[in-house]
Amino acid sequence: MALMEVRQKAKERLRDICRVCRICDGVACAGWVPGIGGVGTGASFQNNVQALARHRLNLRVIHQVEKPQMGLSLFGHQFTLPVLGAAVAGAKLNFRGLVTEEELSQALLLGAKAAGTAGMTGDGPDPALFETGLAAVRAADGIGIPIIKPLEQARIKERIRLAEQSGAMAVGIDIDAAGLINMTRAGKKVGPKTGKEIAEIVASTSLPVIIKGIMTPEDALAVAEAGATALVVSNHGGRALDHTPGTAEVLPRIADAVGERITVLLDGGIRSGSDVLKALALGARAVLVGRPLAIAAFGGGAEGVRLELERLRGELEAALILTGTTSVSQVSREILYRESPVF
Numbered sequence: 001m002a003l004m005e006v007r008q009k010a011k012e013r014l015r016d017i018c019r020v021c022r023i024c025d026g027v028a029c030a031g032w033v034p035g036i037g038g039v040g041t042g043a044s045f046q047n048n049v050q051a052l053a054r055h056r057l058n059l060r061v062i063h064q065v066e067k068p069q070m071g072l073s074l075f076g077h078q079f080t081l082p083v084l085g086a087a088v089a090g091a092k093l094n095f096r097g098l099v100t101e102e103e104l105s106q107a108l109l110l111g112a113k114a115a116g117t118a119g120m121t122g123d124g125p126d127p128a129l130f131e132t133g134l135a136a137v138r139a140a141d142g143i144g145i146p147i148i149k150p151l152e153q154a155r156i157k158e159r160i161r162l163a164e165q166s167g168a169m170a171v172g173i174d175i176d177a178a179g180l181i182n183m184t185r186a187g188k189k190v191g192p193k194t195g196k197e198i199a200e201i202v203a204s205t206s207l208p209v210i211i212k213g214i215m216t217p218e219d220a221l222a223v224a225e226a227g228a229t230a231l232v233v234s235n236h237g238g239r240a241l242d243h244t245p246g247t248a249e250v251l252p253r254i255a256d257a258v259g260e261r262i263t264v265l266l267d268g269g270i271r272s273g274s275d276v277l278k279a280l281a282l283g284a285r286a287v288l289v290g291r292p293l294a295i296a297a298f299g300g301g302a303e304g305v306r307l308e309l310e311r312l313r314g315e316l317e318a319a320l321i322l323t324g325t326t327s328v329s330q331v332s333r334e335i336l337y338r339e340s341p342v343f
């Protein structure tokens with residue numbers, strides 16, 4: 001199966017749910033929530049894509065970098081590329097039951113595992129959704145990360161116990177779902193957390209804890225202080241709050257503020273190997289990809305997801321060579337083009 005076929009098949013299957021645009025930029029699907037789009041005007045989703053597009057890379061070819069180092073270790077696990085699968089859940093609500101939750105989560109996790117990385121699973125108003133994600137984590141032999149909604153403390157801890165039992169390598173909370181309409185419409189209590197509450201969650205498990213949905217240095221410092229292993233600079237793919245900046249815009253200040261205290265990841269609008277490299281140059285250790293992998297899952301199941309990740313790997317390798325970057329763990333901000341001052 002070729003990636004072209006995967007995309008064609010996804011287009012036929014998804015029809016009015018997702019247009020499978022040449023570049024997935026949030027324009028055609030603005031406001032499609034539930035669905036695949038961003039909330040409101042779709043500005044937050046679009047800002048993610050535009051923030052990355054605004055950066056340009058310095059092409060360097062007078063050097064000796066021919067085989068750049070692509071792998072990295074995260075959460076005690078070796079990844080073959082700095083790209084993870086983001087949680088894309090809610091088959092019934094967002095994809096009108098075109099596939100089952102089980103098919104979607106297994107395609108995302110098994111495809112990511114086959115590419116030498118890991119995927120994440122989601123959570124929703126119906127607890128069965130979270131448990132279906134855990135079954136996918138088990139099917140992937142623990143190579144998966146369940147992401148829990150910011151529910152009441154006791155409920156989060158219950159879900160963490162279940163995640164531990166599934167053998168998951170880490171666990172996360174998408175804290176930016178504090179006001180998510182899918183949850184509030186269904187009458188589920190989600191809300192913001194204090195640093196103390198996050199510290200309590202971190203202390204309740206031996207698994208690495210990832211806090212997803214950080215957009216300011218202040219929140220990032222609080223999460224680092226609370227002892228989380230990693231944070232994801234994310235606006236939930238533009239599905240939480242309308243009119244936020246793009247994640248790549250806020251990343252450098254967050255990375256500078258926390259330094260080495262916490263692992264910084266980023267998602268939102270990553271569409272190419274060049275985008276991955278730009279995010280690494282701006283301070284992320286690795287990135288998450290959401291919609292493109294979900295689309296690939298609709299077009300080709302786990303194999304479609306693997307092929308999409310292989311495309312990103314090929315593009316990233318070329319971008320590393322063409323910027324003279326030896327390793328994904330040592331990406332200089334200097335590879336980003338800065339215009340000379342105008343006199």
Ligand SMILES: Cc1cc2nc3c(=O)[nH]c(=O)nc-3n(C[C@H](O)[C@H](O)[C@H](O)COP(=O)(O)O)c2cc1C
Nearest residue numbers: 086087088089094122123174236237268269290291
């Ligand atoms: C249909 C859909 C469902 C999602 N469900 C979840 C979820 O259950 N938990 C979560 O943490 N994030 C969820 N997300 C957000 C993604 O994990 C991720 O942050 C975002 O999609 C990244 O942006 P990108 O799609 O532009 O790559 C969802 C996104 C979409 C499009």
